[in-house]
Structure formats: structure tokens, C-alpha cells
Amino acid sequence: MSQNGPWDRRTQPNTPTDGKGDGFVNSNWATLSEPGKLCVNPKIDHKPESYDDLQLEFSPLLFSSLEAYLPLQVLNAPRDVKVHFMKNILFRYLPETERARVQRHKDYKQKIILNYPPLYKEIYTMQAEKFFTPSFLKAVRDNTEESFRSVMAEPSPGIYTFEMLQPQFCEMLVSEVDHFERWVHETKFRIMRPNTMNQYGAVLDDLGMESMLDKFMNDYIRPISRVFFAGVGGSTLDSHHGFVVEYGIHRDVELGFHVDDSEVTLNICLGNQFSGGELFFRGVRCDAHVNTESQPEEIFDYCHVPGHAVLHNGRHRHGARATTSGQRINLIIWCRSTVFREMKKYLRDSSSWCGECRRQKKERERLSIAATKQVSYHAFDLQAIGYSVL
Numbered sequence: 069m070s071q072n073g074p075w076d077r078r079t080q081p082n083t084p085t086d087g088k089g090d091g092f093v094n095s096n097w098a099t100l101s102e103p104g105k106l107c108v109n110p111k112i113d114h115k116p117e118s119y120d121d122l123q124l125e126f127s128p129l130l131f132s133s134l135e136a137y138l139p140l141q142v143l144n145a146p147r148d149v150k151v152h153f154m155k156n157i158l159f160r161y162l163p164e165t166e167r168a169r170v171q172r173h174k175d176y177k178q179k180i181i182l183n184y185p186p187l188y189k190e191i192y193t194m195q196a197e198k199f200f201t202p203s204f205l206k207a208v209r210d211n212t213e214e215s216f217r218s219v220m221a222e223p224s225p226g227i228y229t230f231e232m233l234q235p236q237f238c239e240m241l242v243s244e245v246d247h248f249e250r251w252v253h254e255t256k257f258r259i260m261r262p263n264t265m266n267q268y269g270a271v272l273d274d275l276g277m278e279s280m281l282d283k284f285m286n287d288y289i290r291p292i293s294r295v296f297f298a299g300v301g302g303s304t305l306d307s308h309h310g311f312v313v314e315y316g317i318h319r320d321v322e323l324g325f326h327v328d329d330s331e332v333t334l335n336i337c338l339g340n341q342f343s344g345g346e347l348f349f350r351g352v353r354c355d356a357h358v359n360t361e362s363q364p365e366e367i368f369d370y371c372h373v374p375g376h377a378v379l380h381n382g383r384h385r386h387g388a389r390a391t392t393s394g395q396r397i398n399l400i401i402w403c404r405s406t407v408f409r410e411m412k413k414y415l416r417d418s419s420s421w422c423g424e425c426r427r428q429k430k431e432r433e434r435l436s437i438a439a440t441k442q443v444s445y446h447a448f449d450l451q452a453i454g455y456s457v458l
């Protein structure tokens with residue numbers, strides 16, 4: 069995540085100012101910049117603030133959860149002070165190499181943001197009425213399973229498709245990406261591609277859209293995921309990787325079979341004219357079973373429609389077939405849950421979501437029922453010939 073959040077630009081607590089701006093005049097808070105300690109006993113009835121609107125290196129939920137452990141003096145301080153205090157503590161747990169990586173990425177993003185002149189500044193902030201179709205917006209505002217289902221199809225278990233983006237927004241985003249690619253070409257700026265499997269495409273978070281996409285995830289993906297992907301962290305999504313992929317002539321052609329680094333993935337086709345490029349799905353798998361066979365009922369192919377979204381479990385194995393003519397650009401948002409990832413380390417049974425774990429569990433149950441039946445038939449036979457069975 070970015071370190072370019074609003075608090076980062078503010079005067080730090082140990083630099084008191086004249087009190088007119090964002091600085092802190094209360095000299096008590098100056099001491100808070102020293103490495104702090106949390107209290108052993110949390111304040112039980114404490115109602116934490118939300119940190120969702122900030123771009124932080126750690127999950128906003130982590131900051132909300134830590135609040136109850138803050139010393140009273142910090143607990144009553146402004147949110148910026150609390151963030152600074154908690155961040156100092158959390159950073160002590162990040163290995164040096166990870167810290168250096170975060171810093172390098174921050175510098176890289178800052179360089180792009182300072183030098184790249186956006187084509188459409190207006191798409192860098194969330195404007196729901198301009199981005200989303202009215203039917204999608206209504207479903208999210210009603211915020212019930214029924215309202216979501218009224219605009220969605222589930223053509224295969226766990227794969228949801230629906231109309232989501234306005235054509236004008238899709239066109240603007242495609243033009244913005246084209247404009248960015250031209251800038252990259254002209255300036256010879258070396259950019260990072262979305263992932264190891266794509267040679268083209270751009271990470272939208274890196275070109276200044278991170279806070280817009282945070283809102284996109286928090287307000288428009290999480291409410292739906294809370295209903296349909298609760299078992300895999302759908303209600304605690306707290307970070308994302310947002311990017312576009314580009315296929316066609318002089319671009320990527322296809323995408324191999326893979327799982328995403330996400331709990332829930334939103335994949336929206338932005339256009340343009342193209343043929344091919346179908347997504348193929350082959351069942352949800354945990355790490356241990358990622359290379360196992362698909363069952364016939366897990367086989368599903370989907371044709372992209374511009375403006376339409378596909379929402380699926382990140383562990384749903386999939387790939388994209390060759391785009392055989394034209395150009396296809398898709399917006400992908402990989403949504404992640406820190407809480408689910410932590411929990412997963414301790415859970416041994418993934419049969420609630422992994423197709424192969426579920427199949428093996430059923431098979432074990434079938435064998436154990438068959439064995440029990442065998443024992444009772446055997447007992448019945450013995451009784452029939454005059455043995456008493458305890």
C-alpha cells in the first residue's frame with residue numbers, strides 16, 4: 069500500500085508548528101514520536117475510529133483494532149497522532165528487507181505521480197454516478213442479497229457476472245491507459261507491469277488511482293463479497309492490487325492457467341472491439357490441491373462483454389484464451405483480506421471452499437459409511453447364525 073496518505077504530508081508530531089495548520093501545538097504529543105508501547109490490557113468499551121480513508125502500509129482494520137491498546141494519552145489525541153504512534157510500533161515488526169521494498173515502491177510511485185500528466189483528472193476520484201450503471205448502483209445502495217441477485221447471474225457456482233460500468237467511463241479509462249503507455253514510451257520510464265504473467269498493462273494504483281480504487285473496493289466490492297464470499301474473507305477485504313491488462317496485436321495474446329493473489333477478484337471488460345479472449349474456469353483450489361484434476365461440473369467458459377464484470381474467488385483456477393483480433397482491455401481488482409490470510413495459517417480444513425478438499429472429505433465420509441454398513445451387515449449375519457453381538 070502507498071505511504072502517500074494525507075497524514076504523511078502533514079507536520080509530524082515532533083515538529084510543533086504555530087497551531088494554524090495541521091501541526092500539533094500541544095507539546096505533550098511531541099513525546100509521542102519516540103518509540104511507543106501499547107498497553108497490555110485493552111480498553112474494553114473503546115469504539116475505534118475508522119482508518120479506511122487513509123492510504124497506509126498496513127490494513128486500516130489493524131489500526132482500528134490496535135486503538136484499544138493505546139496509552140490513554142495517545143487514545144485521546146487526534147487521529148494523525150494515533151496513526152503515527154501505531155505505525156512506529158508496526159514498523160518494528162517489518163523485516164528490514166520488506167521495509168526497504170516498501171520504501172522503493174513508494175519512491176517509484178511518487179516519481180510517476182510527479183511526472184505523469186493525467187489525461188482525465190476526473191477519473192482519479194470516485195464519482196459513482198458517472199462510473200457505474202444505475203441498476204448496479206441501486207443494487208449496492210439497497211445492499212441486500214436479493215438486490216445483488218436481481219442484477220447478477222451465477223452461470224457457474226461461485227462465479228457472478230453483472231453489468232457494472234458506464235460505456236463513457238470505460239472509454240475514458242482505456243484512453244487514460246493509452247495515454248500513459250505513450251508517456252512511458254516517450255519518456256522511456258521503466259514501469260512495473262501488473263504481474264509476472266503480463267508484459268503489457270499498467271498498475272493503476274501506481275499512477276495515482278489508489279485512493280479511488282480503495283473506495284471502489286470498500287464501497288462497491290466489499291458489500292457484495294460480504295454476501296457471496298464471506299467464507300474466504302469477503303467481508304474483511306482491506307487491500308487491493310488494481311491494474312489493467314491489454315491483449316491483441318502488439319500486446320499480450322493470452323493468459324495461462326493460474327490462481328490470483330487475492331481472496332476475491334473483480335474482472336471488468338473495458339472494451340474495445342475484439343474476438344476471442346474467453347475466460348476459462350476450472351474449480352476453486354487451496355495451495356495443496358492447485359494442480360489437481362477438474363471435475364466436469366467445474367468446467368466453465370465465459371465470454372467477456374464490455375462494461376460487464378465477473379466476480380470470483382481468487383483461488384478459482386482460470387486463464388484467458390487468445391484474443392484473436394482487435395484489442396481487449398480489462399480492469400482487474402485483486403481484493404485481499406489480511407484477517408483471512410492470518411486465519412488461513414491456522415486452519416487445516418479448507419473443505420468449505422476448496423473443491424478438491426470437499427471431494428476428498430465426501431469420499432472419506434462415503435468410505436466410512438460403507439465400512440459402518442459392512443460391520444452392521446456382518447453383525448446381522450452373525451446374529452442370524454445364533455451368535456450374540458454386543
Ligand SMILES: O=C(O)CCC(=O)C(=O)O
Pocket residue numbers: 313323328335347386387388398400
Ligand atoms: O484477461 C482476463 O480477463 C483475465 C485476467 C486475469 O485473470 C488476471 O489478470 O489475473
Ligand SMILES: [Fe+2]
Pocket residue numbers: 326327328386
Ligand atoms: Fe487472474
